[in-house]
Amino acid sequence: MTEMHGSGYQGPRWLRAARAATPLAAAIAMTLGATPAARAQSAGAQAATLEDIVVTAQRREERLQDVPVSVTALSAADIEAKGIGATRDVLPSIPNVTYDESFTVGNSFVSIRGVAQINNADSPVAIVVDGVPQNNQKQLKMELFDLERIEVLKGPQGALYGRNAIGGALNIVTQRPTNDFKGWVNAGYASGETKNAGAAISGPIVDDKALFRLSGAWKDSDGNVENVFLGENVDFYTSKDVRGRLLLMPSEALEIDLRVAWSKLNGGAVMDASMPPSDPANANREVYPRSDILGRSDRTIKDATVKIDWRTGVGTLTAITGYTDLAEDYYGDLDFCNPMDCPTGIFGLGPQADQRQILDVQLLSQELRFMSPDDQPVRWIAGAFYVNTKRDLQTIGNLLLPGLVIPLINNNESNDNDAYSVFGQVDWDLTEKTTLSVSLRYDEDQREQTDTGTGAKREESFSETQPRVVLSHEFTDAQLGYVSYGTGFRSGGFNGIGGRPFEAETLKNVEVGWKSEWLDRRLRVNAALFHSRSDEYQFFYVDINAGGAQVIDNLKEVEFTGGELEVQAQLTAGWQVYGALGVLDSEIKALDPTLTVPAATGNRTPKTQKSNFSLGTEYEFPIGSLTARLRADFNRMGKRYWHPDNLDVRDPVDLLDLRASIGSDRWTVTVWGRNVLDEFYWQDFNSVRFGAPGIDLGSPSQPDTYGIDFKYSF
Numbered sequence: 010m011t012e013m014h015g016s017g018y019q020g021p022r023w024l025r026a027a028r029a030a031t032p033l034a035a036a037i038a039m040t041l042g043a044t045p046a047a048r049a050q051s052a053g054a055q056a057a058t059l060e061d062i063v064v065t066a067q068r069r070e071e072r073l074q075d076v077p078v079s080v081t082a083l084s085a086a087d088i089e090a091k092g093i094g095a096t097r098d099v100l101p102s103i104p105n106v107t108y109d110e111s112f113t114v115g116n117s118f119v120s121i122r123g124v125a126q127i128n129n130a131d132s133p134v135a136i137v138v139d140g141v142p143q144n145n146q147k148q149l150k151m152e153l154f155d156l157e158r159i160e161v162l163k164g165p166q167g168a169l170y171g172r173n174a175i176g177g178a179l180n181i182v183t184q185r186p187t188n189d190f191k192g193w194v195n196a197g198y199a200s201g202e203t204k205n206a207g208a209a210i211s212g213p214i215v216d217d218k219a220l221f222r223l224s225g226a227w228k229d230s231d232g233n234v235e236n237v238f239l240g241e242n243v244d245f246y247t248s249k250d251v252r253g254r255l256l257l258m259p260s261e262a263l264e265i266d267l268r269v270a271w272s273k274l275n276g277g278a279v280m281d282a283s284m285p286p287s288d289p290a291n292a293n294r295e296v297y298p299r300s301d302i303l304g305r306s307d308r309t310i311k312d313a314t315v316k317i318d319w320r321t322g323v324g325t326l327t328a329i330t331g332y333t334d335l336a337e338d339y340y341g342d343l344d345f346c347n348p349m350d351c352p353t354g355i356f357g358l359g360p361q362a363d364q365r366q367i368l369d370v371q372l373l374s375q376e377l378r379f380m381s382p383d384d385q386p387v388r389w390i391a392g393a394f395y396v397n398t399k400r401d402l403q404t405i406g407n408l409l410l411p412g413l414v415i416p417l418i419n420n421n422e423s424n425d426n427d428a429y430s431v432f433g434q435v436d437w438d439l440t441e442k443t444t445l446s447v448s449l450r451y452d453e454d455q456r457e458q459t460d461t462g463t464g465a466k467r468e469e470s471f472s473e474t475q476p477r478v479v480l481s482h483e484f485t486d487a488q489l490g491y492v493s494y495g496t497g498f499r500s501g502g503f504n505g506i507g508g509r510p511f512e513a514e515t516l517k518n519v520e521v522g523w524k525s526e527w528l529d530r531r532l533r534v535n536a537a538l539f540h541s542r543s544d545e546y547q548f549f550y551v552d553i554n555a556g557g558a559q560v561i562d563n564l565k566e567v568e569f570t571g572g573e574l575e576v577q578a579q580l581t582a583g584w585q586v587y588g589a590l591g592v593l594d595s596e597i598k599a600l601d602p603t604l605t606v607p608a609a610t611g612n613r614t615p616k617t618q619k620s621n622f623s624l625g626t627e628y629e630f631p632i633g634s635l636t637a638r639l640r641a642d643f644n645r646m647g648k649r650y651w652h653p654d655n656l657d658v659r660d661p662v663d664l665l666d667l668r669a670s671i672g673s674d675r676w677t678v679t680v681w682g683r684n685v686l687d688e689f690y691w692q693d694f695n696s697v698r699f700g701a702p703g704i705d706l707g708s709p710s711q712p713d714t715y716g717i718d719f720k721y722s723f
Contacts, residue, residue: 057582058530060084064160065140066180067434068169068390069383074524077446077481077491079163079537079573081589085184088156090627090640092668092681092718094205094226095152100179101664102623102644103161104573104591107616109692110150111281111708113339114246114274115308117150118616118693121163122541123569123595124176124497124516125616127549129402130561131499135166135174138181139268141314141331142171144372144396148310148335149179151272152250155209155224158182163573164539165497165518167475168448171394171430175497175516175543186220186256187211192723199716201242203230218258225251232277233712238299238347243280244711249273266316271309278306279341279364281706283351286697291705292657295689298709299350302363304341310334324381327392335370343406343417345706354408361409362417371399378432388436393429400424401461404505404559420506423459428452428500434477442484448477454500454513462506471513473498487526494519499547504560511561512545533577541569542598548615548653550606550699562606564653566599567614583629592620597653606699608653620647632671640668651694657705662690672720679718687713 062073062082073082081103083093093099100108100119107120118126124133126146136143143149153159160180162170170178190212197205209224227249232242250272257265282296314331343362344354354362378392406418432450439445453472459465475498481491494517501513522537546564571593578586595614613619625642642665649659665686670679691707 057579059526059533059577059579059585060086062158064158064180065182066160066162066178068378068380069388074487074526074533074535075489077444077479077489077493077522078166079520079522079535079539081161081163081575083159085157088153088159090638090668091642092666092679093153093156093159096150099153099159100161101621101646102589102642103163104575104589104621104623105163105571105593106161106177106591107618107621107646107649109708111693113278113306113308113337114276115147115150115306115337117146119149119176120616120618121161121176122539122571123567123593123614123617124499124543124546125548125614127547127561128559129505130502130547130549131173133173133176133499135170135178136181137170137178139183139266139314140316140327141268141312141329142374142376142394142396143333144173144374144398145333145335145370147308147337147368147370148333152226152228152248153181154207154226154250155184155222155252156181157184163537164493164520165475165477165495165516165541167452167473167497168432168450168477168495169390169434171432171450172428172452172454172473172498172500175499175514183252183254184209184211184222184224186222186254188213188217188220193720195718195720197716197718199230200714201230201233201244203228203714203716205229205718214255220256220258222254222256223252225249233714234280234297234709236280236298236300236303238301238350239303241303243277243298243303246276247274262320264318266314266318268312268314268316270312273307273309275305275307277304278339279304279345281345281693281695281708283345283704283706286703286705289656289658291696291707292651292691292694293660294707296707296709298345299347300342300345301347301361302340302342304339306337306339306341308335308337324379327376327378327380329374329376331372331374333370333372335368335372337368338366340365345704363407363409364418365403365405367401367403367405369401373397386438389434391433393431395430396428398424398426398428400426402505419462421461422506423461424503425457425459427455443480443482446477446479446481450475452498452500456500456502458503460506467503467510469501469503469510471500471502473513473515487530489524491522491524492520493522501545502561508560511547512563514543514545514547514563516541516543531579533575535575536573538572539570543567543569546614550652551695562604563601564597564599564604564608564614565601566597568596568598569614570594584626585628586624586626588622588624590620590622593617594619606653609655612653612655613650615651615653616649618647618649621645622647635671635673637671638669642666642668646690652696652699654698656698657694657696659691659694662688664688675723676719676721679720680716681718682713682715684711684713685715 109118132146162178166174166178192210194208205228207226211222230246232244234244252270255267282298311334317328319326343364374396376394380390403421408415430452434448436446457468475496477495479493497516499514518541520539524535546567574590595617622645627640644664646662651657668681693708695706
């Protein structure tokens with residue numbers, strides 16, 4: 010941009026705000042010499058403003074309010090205040106985002122603006138931890154601990170985040186190693202004989218040159234959802250997580266960030282409740298699992314990453330290398346019933362059948378990017394990305410007769426995928442107030458599937474160019490508007506052995522957004538309206554007529570229209586309220602003539618939720634030398650349409666969480682309750698009309714749970 014009065018370029022908006030803070034710091038220093046009453050008044054005024062969050066949503070550090078993207082960001086303070094300890098604790102309260110878990114310890118289903126996660130397919134959301142892409146959908150479900158920030162970007166982010174960012178992106182930033190020796194420990198107890206503990210320690214190995222951080226978390230639970238036939242809980246769960254970071258800074262220009270992580274989950278699996286097919290009321294019935302086999306599953310993830318930043322006079326060169334080894338194994342009931350209730354079984358041949366699936370994934374990724382300095386009127390990013398994925402999957406199903414095991418399914422496949430991309434972005438400050446951003450990315454996926462039983466191979470390539478254009482204007486220092494056009498791409502692929510390929514999905518999105526702060530930064534209002542069109546929309550169902558095959562198929566064309574509103578207000582120095590609303594209308598516009606399952610144009614897309622609304626408040630007040638906090642979070646999830654025939658619809662669900670804590674700068678004790686209204690609902694639902702084996706299947710939600718946590722920092 011060009012300064013209107015000849016004073017020279019002053020930098021982008023976030024940088025001008027940072028410089029403006031310098032006089033503020035001087036004023037604070039002067040305040041320290043004032044009277045106690047004046048100091049208290051100044052501190053109260055400062056505390057009554059909303060926290061400023063710096064994000065890296067567009068690969069650069071920027072104030073949240075300056076990013077022309079619909080982003081929800083949670084700081085470390087927000088994460089602690091909300092009691093966020095896992096992915097499931099953060100995503101459901103974000104506008105137009107749903108998140109559910111079912112079937113195995115590693116399975117999760119996220120949807121952003123109607124673009125949904127499906128079994129055996131790439132994620133619709135780019136998952137990034139400390140700048141490193143997590144390239145398998147099984148990596149989304151995770152325990153969250155020792156975090157600096159969580160950012161959720163809504164709408165297609167393919168230009169910067171690449172393939173599979175068709176719905177948005179989840180950017181998780183862990184705490185960096187520190188130059189001071191510090192850390193924390195915590196422990197807790199909750200419903201279902203749930204016990205948890207965690208710790209982190211950080212400090213210098215060589216001051217200013219080599220810093221370390223080691224953190225970990227552990228949880229063990231007997232579960233809260235009972236199998237009414239076996240009399241045992243099906244959702245038992247144990248998690249063990251360790252993460253280590255080593256930050257090397259041999260010079261001011263060079264930074265090397267080494268990260269290793271290990272995660273192991275063990276728990277229940279195949280915990281769906283079965284219901285005789287009746288009418289759409291099954292989508293709202295309160296029924297519990299009744300299988301005669303207690304399912305089990307485990308997932309292990311080992312990660313290692315190296316991130317190198319080399320700052321030069323013309324920009325910063327970044328290289329990120331990542332390696333992941335992921336394995337998941339589950340075993341459970343295939344008929345989802347028991348000999349007493351279902352004496353002939355699902356196939357009419359006997360009362361019992363079982364299933365098992367063994368998954369092994371290895372990923373190796375490399376990203377290179379070069380980024381210009383921040384304080385230029387024209388800023389740019391250019392880069393390239395490569396990931397190789399080796400994925401082996403064995404699916405087994407047996408009919409169990411007295412003294413006899415009859416194989417029903419035994420598919421063993423090996424997949425070898427290579428994905429390449431090049432990308433770039435230019436941000437041009439047209440004037441002091443107006444910025445034009447243009448991004449472009451080209452992705453190509455080369456996929457190969459091998460039937461390890463016969464040696465038969467099939468290959469397919471999918472490619473897409475993803476442009477993005479954003480025009481933003483700063484109407485005042487606290488009012489930013491933007492309009493954008495962006496695209497997303499989710500690669501196609503192969504169904505299981507013998508199944509037909511499914512097409513790649515592409516999405517085009519037009520969006521108008523507004524970000525604003527009012528009343529001396531005591532009120533924040535952010536809003537966005539969008540319209541998207543998806544071609545070859547991917548969805549999932551089970552085809553019992555094809556031997557129980559898990560099928561990914563396409564809807565030729567669908568459209569989404571919706572909006573998001575987020576409001577946050579600091580009413581007093583200790584009292585904050587916040588609310589968010591997401592509304593979404595989806596419509597199937599055209600069907601592929603080869604589609605064999607029931608669907609109709611004009612219907613809503615599968616697993617689409619019409620709306621979600623959240624409202625909360627937190628009140629902080631002193632008790633002697635201690636600080637107490639009271640918090641309430643309410644979330645209403647609107648109607649959910651499970652299948653493209655729209656016959657099974659889940660009614661709205663109201664969830665209420667409560668928290669109360671007391672403590673000091675060193676320690677905190679918190680008591681909490683989740684889903685205190687004890688709402689029952691299905692996290693996932695599969696109708697017999699869509700391949701469920703002669704029955705409707707639902708994955709039940711968690712009941713009301715309560716707990717107490719203790720944390721000590723040093």
